[in-house]
Amino acid sequence: MSPPNPNQAPQGDLASAQQAADRIRLLRDELVSEEVQSVLALTPDQQGRFEEWSRAKLASLAQQFDVDTSAPQKLVSWGMRIASTLGALALCAAVVLFFTRYWGYLDTPVQLAIVIATPLVLLAGTEFAARRERTKYFTSLLALVALASFILNLPVVGDVFNITSTERALLAWGAFAMVLAYRYGLRLMLAAGLILLMSYAAAAYAAQMGYPWPNFLDRPEHFLLLGLLVFALPSWWAHPRNTGFPPVYRLVAALTFFIAILSLAEWGATSYLPWETNNIERFYEIVGLTLSTAAMWWGVVRHQDGIVTTAATFFIIFLFTRLYHWWWDWMPRYLFFAVIGAVGVVLVVAFKRVRGRMIHVEHKVPA
């Protein structure tokens, strides 16, 4: 059997290519370890062919997608990702503050020309960067600044003409962020777009019902529905070109959903439920605990790390909030924290048992 052609174009996007590179790198490391060689000894010929193929495959992936082919490279890439995100946020602040500092000295047509042209110029810059680099650090940075300048653009036009603010600006910003996210495969931009579009949906409903749209956060139950909708979207909508997008959809949805429940558990008066405020708050605390446990289970079964982490964090928050409401007022502080510590120990023991059972099931030799 002839070995597969390493120069064959890999399927999918940068995330898939990085996963393939990681698997090959791990396999290379394992095959040279003494323990594996004691049970799987390759002939020198096989070893040579695998070495040649894996080297060529990694080189091909690196050339096509600029993926990291070693552990140190991965660490440097993480640093670059953090630096580009922080740089983008700082640049966004700089653009806004620079404009605010000088706009009062400009005549209206000049003000308008600057705020309308800036996002267009930055969009062109993003496209230019995307065509020149495969890792998208500068593309991501410029796309974020383009979105920030578009977010600055509409309120400035509104201010100049004293236009009454409208929720439709959220739709324009959300649509812009989504288009950039899908064009350049940017996950941070996708998260921003989803948050803006969910906000628009809630604000449009508030305005439609005769309520002021800026108060769209007043009814967290809207965000429960929107969170569920966004969570379900990747099940209907495949992402062959952006394989990293479905986890972003689910993570944004889970955060939205659990923050809405937490808000209702703390301020029940904002609910649609026609019950006493205290009953609403207790109800949502129980819902929060139950659903965060269910989400943890779902995340474990489906191998969704982000969901497991988010659900576990909210499970702890719901639990500790409940304990706080029960005991903070009448219990001595030292005892309260001692109980919290004990609960933490119990949780660790419980999770350890669950993990032990999983290991047992996974390692059971089939009859």
Place this chain on the structure above:
Amino acid sequence: MSRTSLVAAAAIIVVANTLALTHALRNRQGTEAQVTLTERELRYYSVSAGDEDSGVTLNLAWTDPNGTPWPVSAENPMIWLDQPKLQGLGFDCSVNPSSPDSARYYERQRARQVFVALEYDGAAWRAWAEAYQRALADQRAKTPYAINVGAGLSHLVAIDADLNSTRLRVRYPNRTTVIIVPAVIRLTIDRLPNVGVKGPARVIGRIQELPSSIHVPRPFSDEFRRLNPRPNSDRPYRVRLNYGVSLEPRVTGVEFLNGR
């Protein structure tokens, strides 16, 4: 990469700006109201040296008879946004405000978007000022601790509200003294209208918010900016405002008067 999504991204920016500019242009195609207000109604909060905003914004100040503090021993006779009016604006006031459930019921009613008529220096202001001075005199006769909060208040007084701005304009046709603006109204239970005043709890509405920031373009803004080295300058001024067909204001003239 296909160019379609790139064109779509650019189109979103262009279309959003075109819609905003068209809206602004349409607002300027007619005059819904034209008023001249003073520094009492349009306040300029001078920026400090460290403030990085070079724009000039005036803040519209209004007097809401329902929300202005009243001398404590007298009932406020100027309540204009009462239960029947609030029901007409879409609020559900079916629960008796004196009942035990009323607090929970009314605290969960959301603020609503309506239109409000504000009258400048007219009969409403004079009636309010007279009633207030009478109540203040009564209070001062009983206790020396009566504070006059009425001095320096804006003469732009809220007089009526409706869900439809056209209906409101029909009721108040004077376009040089009455402006109509969108506003956010919130209701509240007035349990003990005032200390010493006996009466049942009642539901009243208050203006929570209305578009109060008014941008001053060049060249009018230059003179305001020159006030900056003297942050507490009391130099009086008059500002002419044109409210367009979309009820959005535009500064069309500024006149600085000699200092007091």
